[in-house]
Amino acid sequence: MTRNALATDAAVGIHAFGGYIPKRRLQKKIVAKAHAWFNPALAAHAKGERAIADWDEDAITMAVEAARDCLGGDWSSSLLPPRTAAESEGEDAQNTIAHAILASTTFPFQDRQNAGVVAEALRLGRRISTLDIGGSQRAGTSALITAFEIAAGGRNAPLLVSGSEKRRTRAASPLEFTSGDAAAALLVAPGEGVARLLAHATCAVDFVDHYRGPDAPFDYVWEERWIRDEGLMKIVPETIADVLSKAGLEARAIDHFCLPSALRGAGAGIVKATGLPAESLCDNLQGVCGEAGAAHPLVMLSHILESTPPERTILVVGFGQGCDAILLRTTSALAGEDGKRPGPRLGIGGHLKRRFEDTNYQRYLGTNDLLQMEQGLRSEVDRQTGLTTLYRNREMIHGLVGGRCTRCGTRQFPKSGICVNPNCHADDTQVDHSFSETPASMRSYTADRLTWSMAPPAYYGMVQFEGGGQAMIDFADIEPGGDSAPELEPGAPMRMVFRIKDLDPRRGFRRYFWKAAPAGTDTIEGSASDNGEAPSQTQGGVKSDG
Amino acid sequence: MAKGIRDKIAIVGMGCSKFGERWNDNAEDLMREAFTEALGDAGIEKDRIDAAWFATAIEEQHTGKSGIPLAVALRLPLIPVTRVENFCASGSEAFRGAAYAVASGACDIALALGVEKLKDTGYGGLPQRSRGSVNDLYWANFSAPGAFAQLASAYRARHKIPREDLKRAMAHVSVKSHANGAKNPKAHLRNRIDEDRVLNAPMVAEPLGLFDCCGVSDGAACAIVTTPEIARSMGKSRPITVKALQLAVSNGAEAQHNSWDGSHLMTTRKASERAYEEAGIRDPRQALDLLEVHDCFSITELVTMEDLHISPEGGAVKDVMDGFFDADGALPCQIDGGLKCFGHPIGASGLRMLYEIYLQMTERAGERQRQKEPALGLTHNLGGFPHQNVCSIVIVGQSGA
Numbered sequence: 001m002t003r004n005a006l007a008t009d010a011a012v013g014i015h016a017f018g019g020y021i022p023k024r025r026l027q028k029k030i031v032a033k034a035h036a037w038f039n040p041a042l043a044a045h046a047k048g049e050r051a052i053a054d055w056d057e058d059a060i061t062m063a064v065e066a067a068r069d070c071l072g073g074d075w076s077s078s079l080l081p082p083r084t085a086a087e088s089e090g091e092d093a094q095n096t097i098a099h100a101i102l103a104s105t106t107f108p109f110q111d112r113q114n115a116g117v118v119a120e121a122l123r124l125g126r127r128i129s130t131l132d133i134g135g136s137q138r139a140g141t142s143a144l145i146t147a148f149e150i151a152a153g154g155r156n157a158p159l160l161v162s163g164s165e166k167r168r169t170r171a172a173s174p175l176e177f178t179s180g181d182a183a184a185a186l187l188v189a190p191g192e193g194v195a196r197l198l199a200h201a202t203c204a205v206d207f208v209d210h211y212r213g214p215d216a217p218f219d220y221v222w223e224e225r226w227i228r229d230e231g232l233m234k235i236v237p238e239t240i241a242d243v244l245s246k247a248g249l250e251a252r253a254i255d256h257f258c259l260p261s262a263l264r265g266a267g268a269g270i271v272k273a274t275g276l277p278a279e280s281l282c283d284n285l286q287g288v289c290g291e292a293g294a295a296h297p298l299v300m301l302s303h304i305l306e307s308t309p310p311e312r313t314i315l316v317v318g319f320g321q322g323c324d325a326i327l328l329r330t331t332s333a334l335a336g337e338d339g340k341r342p343g344p345r346l347g348i349g350g351h352l353k354r355r356f357e358d359t360n361y362q363r364y365l366g367t368n369d370l371l372q373m374e375q376g377l378r379s380e381v382d383r384q385t386g387l388t389t390l391y392r393n394r395e396m397i398h399g400l401v402g403g404r405c406t407r408c409g410t411r412q413f414p415k416s417g418i419c420v421n422p423n424c425h426a427d428d429t430q431v432d433h434s435f436s437e438t439p440a441s442m443r444s445y446t447a448d449r450l451t452w453s454m455a456p457p458a459y460y461g462m463v464q465f466e467g468g469g470q471a472m473i474d475f476a477d478i479e480p481g482g483d484s485a486p487e488l489e490p491g492a493p494m495r496m497v498f499r500i501k502d503l504d505p506r507r508g509f510r511r512y513f514w515k516a517a518p519a520g521t522d523t524i525e526g527s528a529s530d531n532g533e534a535p536s537q538t539q540g541g542v543k544s545d546g
Numbered sequence: 547m548a549k550g551i552r553d554k555i556a557i558v559g560m561g562c563s564k565f566g567e568r569w570n571d572n573a574e575d576l577m578r579e580a581f582t583e584a585l586g587d588a589g590i591e592k593d594r595i596d597a598a599w600f601a602t603a604i605e606e607q608h609t610g611k612s613g614i615p616l617a618v619a620l621r622l623p624l625i626p627v628t629r630v631e632n633f634c635a636s637g638s639e640a641f642r643g644a645a646y647a648v649a650s651g652a653c654d655i656a657l658a659l660g661v662e663k664l665k666d667t668g669y670g671g672l673p674q675r676s677r678g679s680v681n682d683l684y685w686a687n688f689s690a691p692g693a694f695a696q697l698a699s700a701y702r703a704r705h706k707i708p709r710e711d712l713k714r715a716m717a718h719v720s721v722k723s724h725a726n727g728a729k730n731p732k733a734h735l736r737n738r739i740d741e742d743r744v745l746n747a748p749m750v751a752e753p754l755g756l757f758d759c760c761g762v763s764d765g766a767a768c769a770i771v772t773t774p775e776i777a778r779s780m781g782k783s784r785p786i787t788v789k790a791l792q793l794a795v796s797n798g799a800e801a802q803h804n805s806w807d808g809s810h811l812m813t814t815r816k817a818s819e820r821a822y823e824e825a826g827i828r829d830p831r832q833a834l835d836l837l838e839v840h841d842c843f844s845i846t847e848l849v850t851m852e853d854l855h856i857s858p859e860g861g862a863v864k865d866v867m868d869g870f871f872d873a874d875g876a877l878p879c880q881i882d883g884g885l886k887c888f889g890h891p892i893g894a895s896g897l898r899m900l901y902e903i904y905l906q907m908t909e910r911a912g913e914r915q916r917q918k919e920p921a922l923g924l925t926h927n928l929g930g931f932p933h934q935n936v937c938s939i940v941i942v943g944q945s946g947a
Binding site: 037096343376377378381382383386389390393396397410412413414416420421422443444445446447448449450451452457458460462464468469470471472473474476490491501502511513 | 682685749801806
């Protein structure tokens with residue numbers, strides 16, 4: 001048991017928060033029906049839906065989107081300069097964030113720093129420390145505690161903490177129903193922020209409720225009743241008691257208790273055992289998202305921060321080979337200025353509403369390699385990535401960095417030695433210009449059933465960026481229901497998203513790039529400000545939020 | 547100011563293999579089939595040929611690189627052979643090389659031959675392949691039909707044409723080409739189809755259905771060129787001569803610059819303007835008698851009618867529906883079936899187009915023969931994709947035209 005009491009003069013807190021939930025929601029009743037012949041007991045899980053990442057999403061891409069949701073929000077905090085300033089002042093302004101920590105148990109790379117890819121996609125600059133934390137369902141809360149400790153260590157620079165999870169589950173397993181894919185991102189820094197850290201506590205116990213060994217594609221899980229009664233019910237209360245005692249608080253003082261467990265009865269049992277108010281138990285999003293593993297405590301925390309008023313106490317728990325407990329108290333900063341509450345771009349709540357139902361369980365099985373589909377001879381093309389090629393072009397590929405001509409102002413992707421403007425063609429006049437935050441509109445499109453794709457049809461088309469520049473680019477998040485959906489008409493607003501471009505199954509590599517996703521539905525949930533978005537966004541025309 | 551190629555080159559012999567699924571033939575067999583016909587047509591021995599240009603686009607599927615495969619297949623007598631590749635304009639590029647060589651005086655007689663053997667991939671359509679190590683990192687995952695399908699949505703948006711109207715005009719393009727192909731014994735696809743069949747076909751790349759897409763074929767075609775003087779000395783009293791040879795290649799503006807909206811082909815407009823200038827044609831809609839354009843997809847043929855300045859901008863749908871380009875229309879387009887039905891062995895296609903115009907002008911087109919002997923004909927190739935392509939234009943005609 002560790003004990004870390006914080007001096008009150010060294011306040012640290014969460015200054016910004018955000019999240020990401022994939023748009024696609026698999027309907028659990030469809031899954032239960034498919035397995036009814038095999039295991040009718042699964043009908044107990046048939047209610048609601050779970051968020052499922054598409055084939056081109058993983059823990060890295062979802063972390064990038066969660067971080068964009070966080071950093072692109074409307075914060076009164078002066079921790080982050082708006083992207084507009086960063087763009088005009090060059091690289092330095094983006095180097096405000098000093099650490100990027102990514103927690104997951106489903107990192108796409110075992111030996112290539114996953115947080116490093118996230119940092120490059122966010123263009124955080126190279127003077128930054130990056131860190132992956134994994135190995136346990138507790139990784140998300142451990143990453144947050146680590147960030148608090150670094151922040152308390154005195155350096156003034158903020159830390160970006162992300163949790164992201166895309167768990168692969170065996171067909172007809174309970175986990176297939178209870179898991180969800182999601183990510184959350186929190187900006188931690190000295191100062192109270194929107195939620196001040198009161199105390200944290202950790203208890204380490206090698207309680208193995210499940211495990212995944214090397215090369216094992218799926219979790220091996222022990223009996224649920226034992227996990228609940230001997231694991232959660234004993235280890236969590238012990239840690240909660242510890243953190244409450246460190247903060248000098250009574251259990252009844254807790255307003256929100258985030259317990260990231262899908263096990264039925266666990267929450268009620270712990271509340272009863274610890275004396276927490278019954279109403280403090282937060283929705284674990286089981287019916288609308290599913291449990292996102294190591295990311296889930298951060299997802300739940302981010303969700304609560306969207307709606308809770310100032311001066312509320314939040315208890316967040318992470319469970320896995322022991323327990324982390326974090327106590328936070330929301331501050332007046334959450335009330336915002338002029339009555340305008342600060343918040344992320346969409347947040348977990350916004351992402352929960354930004355959804356479409358997916359009743360195609362076969363597609364889920366196929367794209368997750370749970371069913372061997374005939375991929376055809378076209379799939380055999382070699383998708384090797386030249387590591388030299390990727391390294392040389394990494395800013396272009398990971399940061400969607402193109403060029404802007406200093407003579408005529410034309411923006412283009414990719415950058416080139418000679419300006420693309422037919423009326424300019426100046427040599428060596430290009431400076432870096434990223435398009436990742438620039439709204440775009442669609443000029444043309446198709447739904448291609450000939451080209452090989454993990455999830456046909458392959459949607460792609462020409463998009464035009466606000467302020468100039470255009471590119472033929474893959475599309476993401478196109479809703480099912482025909483190749484000529486209304487969201488696919490020339491002029492439709494698009495938003496760039498970071499995705500897997502290609503998988504190379506022969507070598508276990510995957511390359512990332514940006515895709516254009518319909519931005520139309522985002523306008524419903526967008527926050528009121530353009531802070532953190534590209535300068536061109538305020539110029540009218542396409543708006544991805546606000 | 548360069549005066550161009552007009553009437554400096556004569557075509558004295560042409561040949562074309564049967565196009566189609568030539569399961570039992572290698573590329574070399576197809577080359578020999580086309581060449582034997584052309585040599586007989588020219589009435590010369592092969593040792594009269596001073597140099598050759600050899601076109602293939604996807605050589606890794608059949609012959610491999612270099613000019614050697616042609617020299618070996620035809621047992622050419624150690625003459626210069628240059629292999630050219632410029633996507634689907636490769637065949638026209640070979641013709642351009644041979645014509646320029648003769649026009650320069652470096653050769654008296656030159657051969658242009660194109661071949662493609664595509665039916666060894668194990669699947670339909672063009673081969674799925676890498677686009678280059680940097681391009682693979684960011685290019686959209688597009689196929690040829692998908693890249694050309696973009697034209698349809700952009701064209702609809704530009705000209706505010708209802709989806710159904712455009713789809714129906716596209717269907718007419720394909721129905722017409724099938725009717726023409728049915729009369730061509732060398733064509734790959736010889737079945738007649740109706741509009742309903744086109745409209746109800748499975749989708750390949752929205753809005754292009756199966757019948758909006760051309761066939762992928764095996765085949766070869768070739769041309770033997772010389773000067774008009776030598777042609778006459780060979781007994782060709784009224785040789786078909788070259789009026790214009792033009793090429794326009796994208797420089798990235800379409801792909802990257804907002805000046806292009808995706809509804810037309812910048813290169814075709816530029817290349818055709820230069821070709822008409824070179825050929826001394828003021829009004830192409832009136833002057834031209836035959837068109838063989840790159841109808842890789844129905845939508846490509848439709849917008850090409852505007853980019854060639856035949857139909858007014860936004861007016862191709864009307865011309866198509868009016869039958870202006872039908873075999874019995876004012877200006878037949880793809881009277882041999884086109885890429886759609888004659889087939890599309892990439893390296894051979896530009897030369898195959900010339901072959902049909904040559905047959906029509908020498909009144910050897912059989913069932914497809916136009917009543918009035920055509921005086922001027924145009925071929926058009928489009929290599930690559932609408933947003934990044936190579937466009938070639940060749941205009942040929944009767945000696946006096």
